[in-house]
Amino acid sequence: MNGPRTHSSGSSSHKILVAGAGIAGLSAAFRLQRAGYDVSVLESASHVGGRMWTEEAEGYRIDTGAAMLPDSYHQMRRLIHDAGLTQEVRPSGNVYGFLRDGRIHRFGKRLPLRLLTTRLLSARSKVRLLRLAADTRRLSDRLSFRDLTTVPEADESCIAYTDRRLNQELFDYLIEPLSTNYYFAPPDELSMTHVYLAAGSALGTGYFNSPDGVAFLPRGLARHLDVRHRTKVLSVEESGNTVVVTYTDHAGGEHRETVAACVIAVPGPQAAGLWPAMPAPMRSYLSRLRYSTCLHVSFGLSARPREPAMWIFVPRREHPGGLGLCLDHNRAPGRAPDGKGLITLYWPTHTSEKLYDLPDPEVTARALRDLDRLNLFPGLAQRIEMTRVSRCRPCVPLTHPGSIAELNDGLRSLDRSSRIVLAGDYFSFGSTNAALTSGEIAASRLTVTLEAQQPNRPG
Ligand SMILES: Cc1cc2nc3c(=O)[nH]c(=O)nc-3n(C[C@H](O)[C@H](O)[C@H](O)COP(=O)(O)OP(=O)(O)OC[C@H]3O[C@@H](n4cnc5c(N)ncnc54)[C@H](O)[C@@H]3O)c2cc1C
CATH class of the missing domain: 1.10.3110 (protoporphyrinogen ix oxidase, domain 3)
Structure with missing residues (x-):
C-alpha cells in the first residue's frame, strides 16, 4: 500500500491551512489572505458554510442551520463590507x-x-x-x-x-x-x-439577511479563497517552526503537508480529535462539550397566513415539550415565491433526539399533527405544496453552568505563540457571529506569531 504523499515546498513558510469551511474557518482564511498569506481551506463536505447554509427546494429557499442575523452582529457587518457583499443584504423581519x-x-x-x-x-x-x-x-x-x-x-x-x-x-x-x-x-x-x-x-433589535439565503456570506467569502472540497483533515501537529497537516483528498488519497501554521475550525469535540498535542485542559473542555440537536420541517405554502411575526415561541405550557415556529417569508426576503409562504417547525433538543432517525414521512406527519394541535393557521394543511425535513447535529454548543470556568482553564492552557490555533462557536454564545469573531481572532493571533517568528512578512 502507498503511504501518504508529502508536500513541503520553499513557500511553506507563508502557507497556512484552515481545517473547516464553516463561517469560523472562512473568516479566518479571508483575514489571513488579506494579511498576505497563502491560504487554503480544507473542507470535508462538498460545499462550504457548514451550519450556515441554504438549500433550494421547488422554488423555496430553506436556511438549514442559522437563520436569524441581528443588527448587533457588528463583526459580521464589517466582514460583509470588507468582502464587498454589502449590496447582498437588506433589513429583514424583526417581530x-x-x-x-x-x-x-x-x-x-x-x-x-x-x-x-x-x-x-x-x-x-x-x-x-x-x-x-x-x-x-x-x-x-x-x-x-x-x-x-x-x-x-x-x-x-x-x-x-x-x-x-x-x-x-x-x-x-x-x-x-x-x-x-x-x-x-x-x-x-x-x-x-x-x-x-x-x-x-437579539430582542428588540433590527435584523438583516440576504434574499439568496444566509449562505450568501460563506459563498461570498469562498469566492476569494482556495477551498478544497471533500478533503478531510485527519491530524494537525506542530513541529519546530512548521505544522504538519495530514488529510485525505476527494479521491481518498492521503497527504502530509508541511506549512507555516494551521487554524482548526471544526466543532469542538472534532477539534480535540485532530490535534493530539492539544493542551489537556482545552482538550478536556472540548471533548466533553455537548451540542444540541435540531430537527426541523419546512412547509412551502400556496398562500401566506396573515400572521406578521417572523418567529413564534410556543412555550412548554402551551404545547408538550415546546417548539418554535418560523414564518420564513416574514423573516427574510426571497424565501418563498411571490405571494406564497414558508413555515418551519423547529423541535427542541429533547424531541429532536427522539424523532431524529425516523424516516422523513413519519417526521413530517408528526410535524403536521403538532401544527394541527396548535391550530394557529386553520386550513394550512390544504395549502402545503412542498415539504422538507432538515437534520442538524451538531446544532449549537450547550454551554451548561460551570462550563465557563472550564473554558477559562482551557484558554489559559493554550500557548499564545503556537502555530496551531482554534476557531469555532464554542468561545461565546453559539452563533454565526461568535464563530466568525473567533475566526478573526485566530487570524490576528497567527499574524502576530508569524510576524514575530519570521520577520520577512509576506504581501
Ligand atoms: C438549526 C440551527 C439554527 C441556528 N440558528 C442560528 C441563528 O439563527 N443565528 C446564528 O447566528 N446562529 C445560529 N446557529 C448557530 C450557527 O449556525 C453556528 O454557531 C455556526 O454556523 C458555527 O460555525 P463554525 O464555522 O464554527 O462551524 P461549522 O459551521 O460546523 O463549520 C465547520 C466545518 O468544518 C467541516 N469539517 C468538520 N470536520 C472536518 C475535518 N476533519 N476536515 C475538514 N473539514 C471538516 C464541516 O463540514 C463544516 O463545514 C444555528 C445552528 C443550527 C444548527
Missing part, C-alpha cells in the same frame, strides 16, 4: 411572537414600550422583569461574542437564576421558551450568560 392561551403576543424593535403594554405577562411579572433588565445592563459591557469568560459571576443555570430573581410566570413565558426554542437547550443545562446575550443583542 417575535410568544404564544399564551392560544393568543400570539408580538414584540418588535420597540421592546421596552411593548413590555409595558403586553398582556403576555402580569403586572407583577413586569416589575420582576426589571431585575433581568438591570442585570443585563450591568453585565452588558463585558458580555461579548468574543469570549464569555469575562462574566464568570453570571454563569448559573436559568432555573437557579429564576429562583433567585424572577418568578414562575417569567420562567414559563420568557426564560424557558428562549432556552428551549432559541438555543434548543433545556433550561437546566443552559447558562444564564446566554439569556443575557439574547436579551441584550
Whole structure:
C-alpha cells in the first residue's frame, strides 16, 4: 500500500491551512489572505458554510442551520463590507411572537414600550422583569461574542437564576421558551450568560439577511479563497517552526503537508480529535462539550397566513415539550415565491433526539399533527405544496453552568505563540457571529506569531 504523499515546498513558510469551511474557518482564511498569506481551506463536505447554509427546494429557499442575523452582529457587518457583499443584504423581519392561551403576543424593535403594554405577562411579572433588565445592563459591557469568560459571576443555570430573581410566570413565558426554542437547550443545562446575550443583542433589535439565503456570506467569502472540497483533515501537529497537516483528498488519497501554521475550525469535540498535542485542559473542555440537536420541517405554502411575526415561541405550557415556529417569508426576503409562504417547525433538543432517525414521512406527519394541535393557521394543511425535513447535529454548543470556568482553564492552557490555533462557536454564545469573531481572532493571533517568528512578512 502507498503511504501518504508529502508536500513541503520553499513557500511553506507563508502557507497556512484552515481545517473547516464553516463561517469560523472562512473568516479566518479571508483575514489571513488579506494579511498576505497563502491560504487554503480544507473542507470535508462538498460545499462550504457548514451550519450556515441554504438549500433550494421547488422554488423555496430553506436556511438549514442559522437563520436569524441581528443588527448587533457588528463583526459580521464589517466582514460583509470588507468582502464587498454589502449590496447582498437588506433589513429583514424583526417581530417575535410568544404564544399564551392560544393568543400570539408580538414584540418588535420597540421592546421596552411593548413590555409595558403586553398582556403576555402580569403586572407583577413586569416589575420582576426589571431585575433581568438591570442585570443585563450591568453585565452588558463585558458580555461579548468574543469570549464569555469575562462574566464568570453570571454563569448559573436559568432555573437557579429564576429562583433567585424572577418568578414562575417569567420562567414559563420568557426564560424557558428562549432556552428551549432559541438555543434548543433545556433550561437546566443552559447558562444564564446566554439569556443575557439574547436579551441584550437579539430582542428588540433590527435584523438583516440576504434574499439568496444566509449562505450568501460563506459563498461570498469562498469566492476569494482556495477551498478544497471533500478533503478531510485527519491530524494537525506542530513541529519546530512548521505544522504538519495530514488529510485525505476527494479521491481518498492521503497527504502530509508541511506549512507555516494551521487554524482548526471544526466543532469542538472534532477539534480535540485532530490535534493530539492539544493542551489537556482545552482538550478536556472540548471533548466533553455537548451540542444540541435540531430537527426541523419546512412547509412551502400556496398562500401566506396573515400572521406578521417572523418567529413564534410556543412555550412548554402551551404545547408538550415546546417548539418554535418560523414564518420564513416574514423573516427574510426571497424565501418563498411571490405571494406564497414558508413555515418551519423547529423541535427542541429533547424531541429532536427522539424523532431524529425516523424516516422523513413519519417526521413530517408528526410535524403536521403538532401544527394541527396548535391550530394557529386553520386550513394550512390544504395549502402545503412542498415539504422538507432538515437534520442538524451538531446544532449549537450547550454551554451548561460551570462550563465557563472550564473554558477559562482551557484558554489559559493554550500557548499564545503556537502555530496551531482554534476557531469555532464554542468561545461565546453559539452563533454565526461568535464563530466568525473567533475566526478573526485566530487570524490576528497567527499574524502576530508569524510576524514575530519570521520577520520577512509576506504581501
Ligand atoms: C438549526 C440551527 C439554527 C441556528 N440558528 C442560528 C441563528 O439563527 N443565528 C446564528 O447566528 N446562529 C445560529 N446557529 C448557530 C450557527 O449556525 C453556528 O454557531 C455556526 O454556523 C458555527 O460555525 P463554525 O464555522 O464554527 O462551524 P461549522 O459551521 O460546523 O463549520 C465547520 C466545518 O468544518 C467541516 N469539517 C468538520 N470536520 C472536518 C475535518 N476533519 N476536515 C475538514 N473539514 C471538516 C464541516 O463540514 C463544516 O463545514 C444555528 C445552528 C443550527 C444548527
